[in-house]
Amino acid sequence: GAVVSQHPSWVICKSGTSVKIECRSLDFQATTMFWYRQFPKQSLMLMATSNEGSKATYEQGVEKDKFLINHASLTLSTLTVTSAHPEDSSFYICSARDRGDPGGKLFFGSGTQLSVL
Amino acid sequence: GESVGLHLPTLSVQEGDNSIINCAYSNSASDYFIWYKQESGKGPQFIIDIRSNMDKRQGQRVTVLLNKTVKHLSLQIAATQPGDSAVYFCAENVWNQGGKLIFGQGTELSVKP
Numbered sequence: 001g002a003v004v005s006q007h008p009s010w011v012i013c014k015s016g017t018s019v020k021i022e023c024r025s026l027d028f029q030a031t032t033m034f035w036y037r038q039f040p041k042q043s044l045m046l047m048a049t050s051n052e053g054s055k056a057t058y059e060q061g062v063e064k065d066k067f068l069i070n071h072a073s074l075t076l077s078t079l080t081v082t083s084a085h086p087e088d089s090s091f092y093i094c095s096a097r098d099r100g101d102p103g104g105k106l107f108f109g110s111g112t113q114l115s116v117l
Numbered sequence: 118g119e120s121v122g123l124h125l126p127t128l129s130v131q132e133g134d135n136s137i138i139n140c141a142y143s144n145s146a147s148d149y150f151i152w153y154k155q156e157s158g159k160g161p162q163f164i165i166d167i168r169s170n171m172d173k174r175q176g177q178r179v180t181v182l183l184n185k186t187v188k189h190l191s192l193q194i195a196a197t198q199p200g201d202s203a204v205y206f207c208a209e210n211v212w213n214q215g216g217k218l219i220f221g222q223g224t225e226l227s228v229k230p
Contacts, residue, residue, distance in 0.1 A: 006160070034217060041125050043206060044161070044220040057215065093160050097216065105151060106218050108160040 002028050004096050006109025013084055014117055021079045021112045023094030029074035030096035034106065035067075038091040050077040074099065084116045125204060127225040136194040136228075140207035140221045143188065147209035151218070152181055152192045155204045164192070164205075194226075202228045 003026040013019050023033055031052045036044040048069055049057040056069035066088075068080040077096075081088055091113050095106040130136050142150070148169045153161035167174045167181045167190075174181050180193040190207050207221040 032216070036220075043125075043223045046217060046219060049215055049217055091158075095218070102216065103149065103210075103212070105163060105166055108153075108162075111158070111160045113158065 002026075002096075002098060002107045004094065004107045004109040006094050006112055008112060009110060010113040010115075012115045012117065015085050016083055018080055018082045019084055019114060021081075021092055021094070021114075023077045023079070023096065023109050025075045025096045025098075025107070028096075028098040028100070028107075030077075031074060031099045033071060033077040033094055033096045035069065035077075035079050036093045036095070038093060038111075040091075044093060047079075081114065084114070086116045089114055089116045125223045125225045127227060129227045129229065130197050132197060132199060132228055132230050134197055136192075136197045136201070136226060138192045138194075138205050138224045138226065140190040140192075140224075141188055142190060142207065142209045142219075142221065144209060144211050144219070145188070146211055146213045147219075148212045149210035150181070150183060150190055151208045151210070152179075152190075153206045153208060153220075154201075155206060155223075161206060190221075197226075197228050199228045199230055202226055 005024045007022045033050040035047045038044045047062045050069045050071040052071045058064045071077040093111045094109045151166040152164040155161045165176045165181050178195045182191045204225045206223045208218045
Protein backbone atom coordinates (compact mmCIF):
# COMPACT_ATOMS: atom_id res chain seq x y z
CA GLY A 1 0.00 0.00 0.00
CA ALA A 2 0.91 3.66 -0.24
CA VAL A 3 3.44 4.89 2.31
CA VAL A 4 3.84 8.32 3.84
CA SER A 5 7.12 8.90 5.63
CA GLN A 6 7.26 11.57 8.34
CA HIS A 7 10.48 12.74 9.92
CA PRO A 8 11.56 13.18 12.64
CA SER A 9 9.38 10.93 14.78
CA TRP A 10 10.20 12.97 17.85
CA VAL A 11 12.03 16.19 18.60
CA ILE A 12 12.90 18.15 21.70
CA CYS A 13 13.83 21.79 21.33
CA LYS A 14 14.36 24.91 23.37
CA SER A 15 11.78 27.64 23.52
CA GLY A 16 12.30 30.20 20.76
CA THR A 17 13.87 27.86 18.24
CA SER A 18 12.30 26.63 15.01
CA VAL A 19 11.59 23.04 14.11
CA LYS A 20 11.02 21.56 10.65
CA ILE A 21 8.97 18.42 10.07
CA GLU A 22 9.07 16.61 6.74
CA CYS A 23 6.33 14.58 5.12
CA ARG A 24 7.11 12.47 2.06
CA SER A 25 4.92 10.30 -0.12
CA LEU A 26 7.20 7.40 -1.00
CA ASP A 27 5.45 5.60 -3.81
CA PHE A 28 2.90 8.05 -5.10
CA GLN A 29 2.57 11.71 -5.97
CA ALA A 30 0.47 14.03 -3.88
CA THR A 31 -0.75 17.43 -5.04
CA THR A 32 -2.42 17.84 -1.67
CA MET A 33 -1.17 17.04 1.79
CA PHE A 34 -2.78 17.81 5.11
CA TRP A 35 -1.25 18.69 8.46
CA TYR A 36 -2.92 17.79 11.73
CA ARG A 37 -2.15 18.44 15.36
CA GLN A 38 -3.22 16.20 18.19
CA PHE A 39 -3.09 16.83 21.93
CA PRO A 40 -3.15 13.91 24.40
CA LYS A 41 -6.50 12.15 24.65
CA GLN A 42 -7.99 14.37 21.95
CA SER A 43 -8.90 14.06 18.31
CA LEU A 44 -6.85 15.15 15.30
CA MET A 45 -7.34 18.79 14.47
CA LEU A 46 -6.75 19.89 10.89
CA MET A 47 -4.27 22.75 10.77
CA ALA A 48 -3.80 23.37 7.08
CA THR A 49 -4.00 22.00 3.58
CA SER A 50 -0.72 21.98 1.72
CA ASN A 51 -0.99 22.49 -2.02
CA GLU A 52 1.89 21.67 -4.34
CA GLY A 53 3.24 24.78 -5.99
CA SER A 54 0.93 27.22 -4.22
CA LYS A 55 0.17 28.65 -0.83
CA ALA A 56 -1.21 26.51 1.94
CA THR A 57 -4.76 26.97 3.14
CA TYR A 58 -4.96 27.38 6.90
CA GLU A 59 -7.87 26.49 9.13
CA GLN A 60 -9.46 29.18 11.24
CA GLY A 61 -7.40 30.02 14.29
CA VAL A 62 -4.14 28.59 12.97
CA GLU A 63 -1.38 31.19 12.64
CA LYS A 64 0.18 30.95 9.19
CA ASP A 65 3.27 32.88 10.25
CA LYS A 66 3.78 30.48 13.12
CA PHE A 67 3.29 27.27 11.18
CA LEU A 68 5.02 27.66 7.85
CA ILE A 69 4.12 25.10 5.20
CA ASN A 70 6.04 24.47 2.02
CA HIS A 71 4.98 21.96 -0.62
CA ALA A 72 7.75 22.32 -3.14
CA SER A 73 7.33 19.01 -4.93
CA LEU A 74 4.72 16.33 -5.53
CA THR A 75 6.28 14.11 -2.88
CA LEU A 76 7.36 16.50 -0.12
CA SER A 77 5.64 18.90 2.22
CA THR A 78 7.30 20.52 5.23
CA LEU A 79 5.86 22.12 8.33
CA THR A 80 8.08 24.54 10.22
CA VAL A 81 7.07 25.56 13.72
CA THR A 82 8.71 28.95 14.14
CA SER A 83 9.78 30.36 17.50
CA ALA A 84 8.37 27.35 19.27
CA HIS A 85 6.95 27.68 22.77
CA PRO A 86 5.87 25.05 25.30
CA GLU A 87 2.23 25.40 24.23
CA ASP A 88 3.28 24.20 20.75
CA SER A 89 4.23 20.85 22.23
CA SER A 90 1.98 18.36 20.52
CA PHE A 91 1.80 15.38 18.17
CA TYR A 92 1.90 16.55 14.56
CA ILE A 93 0.67 14.24 11.80
CA CYS A 94 0.74 14.64 8.05
CA SER A 95 -1.34 12.88 5.44
CA ALA A 96 -1.40 12.71 1.68
CA ARG A 97 -3.76 11.71 -1.07
CA ASP A 98 -2.63 10.05 -4.27
CA ARG A 99 -3.10 12.53 -7.11
CA GLY A 100 -4.29 9.63 -9.25
CA ASP A 101 -7.17 8.98 -6.84
CA PRO A 102 -8.49 12.45 -5.97
CA GLY A 103 -11.55 11.18 -4.13
CA GLY A 104 -9.73 8.38 -2.38
CA LYS A 105 -8.39 7.67 1.04
CA LEU A 106 -5.73 9.65 2.83
CA PHE A 107 -2.53 7.95 3.87
CA PHE A 108 -1.01 9.07 7.15
CA GLY A 109 2.51 9.49 8.38
CA SER A 110 3.56 8.04 11.71
CA GLY A 111 3.54 11.42 13.41
CA THR A 112 6.08 13.70 15.09
CA GLN A 113 6.04 14.28 18.82
CA LEU A 114 7.29 17.81 19.50
CA SER A 115 8.35 18.77 23.00
CA VAL A 116 9.34 22.39 23.59
CA LEU A 117 11.24 23.05 26.78
CA GLY B 118 -17.52 17.33 13.17
CA GLU B 119 -14.76 19.22 14.94
CA SER B 120 -14.00 17.97 18.43
CA VAL B 121 -11.16 20.10 19.66
CA GLY B 122 -11.02 20.32 23.43
CA LEU B 123 -13.15 17.27 24.15
CA HIS B 124 -11.76 14.23 25.89
CA LEU B 125 -12.22 10.74 24.55
CA PRO B 126 -15.15 8.60 25.65
CA THR B 127 -14.23 5.03 26.48
CA LEU B 128 -15.74 1.66 25.69
CA SER B 129 -14.74 -1.42 27.62
CA VAL B 130 -15.60 -4.89 26.29
CA GLN B 131 -14.77 -8.48 27.10
CA GLU B 132 -12.56 -10.40 24.70
CA GLY B 133 -14.72 -12.26 22.20
CA ASP B 134 -17.66 -9.89 22.47
CA ASN B 135 -18.76 -7.62 19.66
CA SER B 136 -17.97 -3.90 19.87
CA ILE B 137 -19.99 -1.05 18.46
CA ILE B 138 -18.47 2.38 18.20
CA ASN B 139 -20.65 5.29 17.18
CA CYS B 140 -19.93 8.59 15.54
CA ALA B 141 -21.98 11.63 14.55
CA TYR B 142 -20.84 13.80 11.68
CA SER B 143 -21.90 17.31 10.91
CA ASN B 144 -21.50 18.20 7.25
CA SER B 145 -24.22 17.29 4.76
CA ALA B 146 -21.69 17.75 1.94
CA SER B 147 -19.52 14.88 3.19
CA ASP B 148 -19.46 12.11 0.61
CA TYR B 149 -16.96 9.66 1.97
CA PHE B 150 -16.34 8.34 5.46
CA ILE B 151 -13.46 6.45 6.98
CA TRP B 152 -12.76 4.69 10.23
CA TYR B 153 -9.24 4.84 11.61
CA LYS B 154 -7.54 3.04 14.45
CA GLN B 155 -4.81 4.84 16.37
CA GLU B 156 -2.43 3.23 18.80
CA SER B 157 -0.50 5.31 21.30
CA GLY B 158 2.24 7.41 19.70
CA LYS B 159 1.38 6.36 16.16
CA GLY B 160 -0.45 7.83 13.19
CA PRO B 161 -3.98 6.74 12.26
CA GLN B 162 -4.32 3.37 10.57
CA PHE B 163 -7.04 2.85 7.95
CA ILE B 164 -9.68 0.28 8.90
CA ILE B 165 -12.61 0.61 6.53
CA ASP B 166 -14.36 3.24 4.44
CA ILE B 167 -17.77 3.83 2.96
CA ARG B 168 -19.13 6.18 0.32
CA SER B 169 -22.29 8.17 0.78
CA ASN B 170 -24.20 6.10 -1.79
CA MET B 171 -23.95 3.05 0.46
CA ASP B 172 -25.38 2.32 3.91
CA LYS B 173 -23.33 -0.71 4.86
CA ARG B 174 -19.94 -2.14 4.08
CA GLN B 175 -18.22 -5.18 5.50
CA GLY B 176 -14.58 -6.01 5.92
CA GLN B 177 -12.74 -8.65 7.82
CA ARG B 178 -14.35 -8.67 11.30
CA VAL B 179 -15.49 -5.08 10.81
CA THR B 180 -18.68 -3.53 9.47
CA VAL B 181 -19.44 0.12 8.92
CA LEU B 182 -23.01 1.41 8.87
CA LEU B 183 -23.97 4.81 7.53
CA ASN B 184 -27.23 6.61 8.26
CA LYS B 185 -27.28 9.83 6.27
CA THR B 186 -30.69 10.83 7.56
CA VAL B 187 -29.39 11.36 11.07
CA LYS B 188 -25.74 11.85 10.07
CA HIS B 189 -24.59 8.83 12.01
CA LEU B 190 -21.83 6.33 11.42
CA SER B 191 -20.99 3.19 13.35
CA LEU B 192 -18.18 0.67 13.41
CA GLN B 193 -18.88 -2.87 14.48
CA ILE B 194 -16.01 -5.14 15.43
CA ALA B 195 -16.84 -8.83 15.69
CA ALA B 196 -15.15 -11.09 18.23
CA THR B 197 -13.09 -8.27 19.70
CA GLN B 198 -9.51 -9.17 20.54
CA PRO B 199 -6.97 -7.55 22.91
CA GLY B 200 -5.09 -6.30 19.86
CA ASP B 201 -8.13 -4.21 18.97
CA SER B 202 -7.51 -2.00 22.00
CA ALA B 203 -6.86 1.47 20.63
CA VAL B 204 -8.55 4.76 19.90
CA TYR B 205 -10.98 4.72 16.99
CA PHE B 206 -11.85 7.78 14.96
CA CYS B 207 -14.38 8.36 12.27
CA ALA B 208 -13.54 10.92 9.64
CA GLU B 209 -15.63 12.67 7.00
CA ASN B 210 -14.37 13.80 3.64
CA VAL B 211 -15.79 17.23 2.84
CA TRP B 212 -15.70 17.30 -0.95
CA ASN B 213 -16.71 20.94 -1.30
CA GLN B 214 -13.88 22.11 0.95
CA GLY B 215 -10.97 20.78 -1.03
CA GLY B 216 -11.54 17.20 0.02
CA LYS B 217 -10.24 17.76 3.51
CA LEU B 218 -10.78 15.11 6.13
CA ILE B 219 -12.39 16.15 9.40
CA PHE B 220 -12.03 13.82 12.36
CA GLY B 221 -14.68 13.01 14.90
CA GLN B 222 -14.24 12.88 18.63
CA GLY B 223 -12.84 9.38 18.88
CA THR B 224 -13.55 6.49 21.22
CA GLU B 225 -11.02 4.61 23.30
CA LEU B 226 -11.69 0.87 23.12
CA SER B 227 -10.37 -1.29 25.92
CA VAL B 228 -10.59 -5.07 25.57
CA LYS B 229 -10.41 -7.16 28.72
CA PRO B 230 -8.89 -10.62 28.34
